[in-house]
Amino acid sequence: MGMIFKFRALSDSDDTFARDYELRYDSALLDFHNLICADLGFDPAEMASFFISDTEWGKAGEFTSLPIGLDEEDGPQPMESALLGNIVQKARQRLIYTFDPFSGRSLFIELTGTYKEEAGTEYPRVGFSAGPAPVQFDISGLTEEGSTFDEALGEFGSFEGDDSYDDDF
Numbered sequence: 001m002g003m004i005f006k007f008r009a010l011s012d013s014d015d016t017f018a019r020d021y022e023l024r025y026d027s028a029l030l031d032f033h034n035l036i037c038a039d040l041g042f043d044p045a046e047m048a049s050f051f052i053s054d055t056e057w058g059k060a061g062e063f064t065s066l067p068i069g070l071d072e073e074d075g076p077q078p079m080e081s082a083l084l085g086n087i088v089q090k091a092r093q094r095l096i097y098t099f100d101p102f103s104g105r106s107l108f109i110e111l112t113g114t115y116k117e118e119a120g121t122e123y124p125r126v127g128f129s130a131g132p133a134p135v136q137f138d139i140s141g142l143t144e145e146g147s148t149f150d151e152a153l154g155e156f157g158s159f160e161g162d163d164s165y166d167d168d169f
Helices: 029-040 148-152
Strands: 003-011 014-024 049-053 059-064 094-100 105-116 125-130
Touching: 014 029, 014 105, 029 049, 029 094, 029 125
Parallel strands: none
Antiparallel strands: 003 014, 003 105, 014 125, 049 059, 049 094, 094 105
């Protein structure tokens, strides 16, 4: 039987949200991403990142769900090749899971314990759940009348151009 990592996930946008996620130490970050997506109803095909964090929630190494085309050694690494057992190096290890990179919305995750795998229990799993799941993308800036772009350019709606301008090249 292997070792299980137990993580607590919190959201800074909703104080009632809390989840405990339990995964084997040899699980990849992609497994963690897929567990979060299944639990919260997110589309796992959308871009997301895990960041290793310090005790003040400062971001360090990044692991992405989708390749971003960088082959640099210090750049973001793929989630599929990053194992929890290699990333979690200390008690109370912190991770940040950014699920809406354009709005910077994230879950703040901390290792809360380790224990031996329980016989007959399937992992990964959600061990505790409280509060509603956040929506995957924040669309609060959109209006029914049109986009923010349309509103910003509204004053140019009657622009007809310069009569001396020639469209033919």
